[in-house]
Amino acid sequence: MNLLSFNIRGGGSFSKRKRVSFLIQSNNIDVCFVQETKLSDFNDVIAGSFWGNKEVDWTESHSKGASGGMVILWRQGCFMVNYSFTGRGYVGINVTWKGLVYNMVNVYASCNRLERQLLWDSLISIKARSLNEEWVVVGDFNEVLCKEERIGVDRIRDWRGMEEFKSFVEVMELIDINCVGGKFTWYKDNGKAMSRLDRFLLSNKLIEVWEVVDQRIEKRDISDHTPIRLNVGKIDWGPKPFCFNNSWLKHEDFKAFMAKEWLCLEIRGRGDFVLIEKLKKLKDRLRVWNREVFGWIDLRVEEDTEKINTIDKVLV
Numbered sequence: 001m002n003l004l005s006f007n008i009r010g011g012g013s014f015s016k017r018k019r020v021s022f023l024i025q026s027n028n029i030d031v032c033f034v035q036e037t038k039l040s041d042f043n044d045v046i047a048g049s050f051w052g053n054k055e056v057d058w059t060e061s062h063s064k065g066a067s068g069g070m071v072i073l074w075r076q077g078c079f080m081v082n083y084s085f086t087g088r089g090y091v092g093i094n095v096t097w098k099g100l101v102y103n104m105v106n107v108y109a110s111c112n113r114l115e116r117q118l119l120w121d122s123l124i125s126i127k128a129r130s131l132n133e134e135w136v137v138v139g140d141f142n143e144v145l146c147k148e149e150r151i152g153v154d155r156i157r158d159w160r161g162m163e164e165f166k167s168f169v170e171v172m173e174l175i176d177i178n179c180v181g182g183k184f185t186w187y188k189d190n191g192k193a194m195s196r197l198d199r200f201l202l203s204n205k206l207i208e209v210w211e212v213v214d215q216r217i218e219k220r221d222i223s224d225h226t227p228i229r230l231n232v233g234k235i236d237w238g239p240k241p242f243c244f245n246n247s248w249l250k251h252e253d254f255k256a257f258m259a260k261e262w263l264c265l266e267i268r269g270r271g272d273f274v275l276i277e278k279l280k281k282l283k284d285r286l287r288v289w290n291r292e293v294f295g296w297i298d299l300r301v302e303e304d305t306e307k308i309n310t311i312d313k314v315l316v
Contacts (some may be wrong), residue, residue: 001030001144001210001232005184007108007200007225008141011037011069014049019222021052027229033106034227035064035140037069047073059084070106070139085126090139099132099277100209103127107139113161116143120168127172134206137174140186140198140225141165145176148258149184170210174201182217185226200230212244248286251293261285 004023008016008256011034016240024032032050039046040062047058055076070091079097086092092105109116123137143165144150171175176199185198200215211233218227248254265281267274 001199002028002211003031003033003136003138003230003232004029004227005033005035005106005138005200005229007035007198007223007226009036009038009223009225011039011046011050011071015141016222017046017049017174019064020116023218023227023229024050024073025052029229030078032073033102033104033107033138034073035069036067036072037071039063039069040071042071047071051075051177057081059091059093061086068108070108072104072106087119087122087259088276089115090123094133096128101130101132102134102136103208104136105138107141108135109140109142111142113164116141117164120164124168124171134209135172135174135201135203136206137172137201138199138230140227142197144195144197145169149196150194151184152188169201172201173203175204175207177212178214180214182226185217185228187224189224198225198228200228201223202230217227227251253293257289258282 004027006020006023008020011017011020020032020034023029026273034050037060042058042060042062044054047056050056050071051073056073057076058073060071061069071109072093074092076092079095079102082094082096082101084091084093089109090105090107092103095102095104103126108117109119122162123250127133127135143161145162145166147162179196179199184194184196186196187194206212213231213233216229216231218229220226261282262278265278267277267281
């Protein structure tokens with residue numbers, strides 16, 4: 001299963017949600033963890049705009065005013081959800097897949113060390129009551145595991161926060177798996193400070209069963225945080241659904257294109273067979289049309305993203 005995590009610093013903008021949707025669809029993401037939605041009213045429409053289609057389920061912890069807010073989104077039918085749970089600084093789901101039970105937790109930790117410790121203690125308490133269950137704890141932890149994960153910070157940070165975070169990881173029996181693609185996940189707006197605040201922490205058995213490859217720090221674009229992605233091996237979670245983009249309906253040539261392509265499709269047989277086969281072929285032609293008409297938008301975003309990350313590398 002492929003997982004994505006992203007602190008987007010506000011999900012009210014359609015352009016930000018579209019960017020998350022692009023990352024989800026282009027990387028075949030099965031579960032997405034979003035921090036700092038800054039949305040007090042999350043609903044199915046917003047969830048669909050994040051995901052890119054309506055084939056999504058979700059659970060969230062809404063923001064307090066204009067700060068915070070977390071959501072977990074997952075592809076429908078991915079697994080059986082037993083229940084969701086939430087606390088200060090996290091939201092999680094307990095799921096079952098092929099006889100194993102997993103806890104998937106989305107974290108947005110406070111900048112305050114004492115509040116972070118309360119978050120660590122809360123999750124440790126849940127784990128103590130959840131025997132023989134695997135864990136995925138992911139998000140913005142607002143802390144590092146070693147001093148090399150932070151550079152350019154002007155003030156002296158409290159080393160106790162780092163030690164408490166390390167202790168939390170050890171008590172939870174979690175592993176910070178191999179990280180590729182970059183060193184840092186957060187950049188100060190002036191480029192003079194950066195840290196690795198975001199990560200995936202996994203239980204050992206989960207790493208083995210899922211055949212986890214690595215966690216990848218993606219390129220920075222719409223936020224001062226980078227997306228991070230978990231790459232997993234051979235698990236087959238079922239076919240990926242066809243994604244209908246609502247923006248197609250706004251294109252002036254869309255209806256004419258659909259009518260023309262439908263008439264050009266020649267399939268012989270019973271009525272129900274013809275309908276199914278024509279829809280299959282129409283999906284393929286829609287994918288081509290989408291690349292030709294809308295593809296340049298994502299290309300421009302990728303080009304701008306590359307420029308930002310080239311500057312980041314120079315600053316490092």
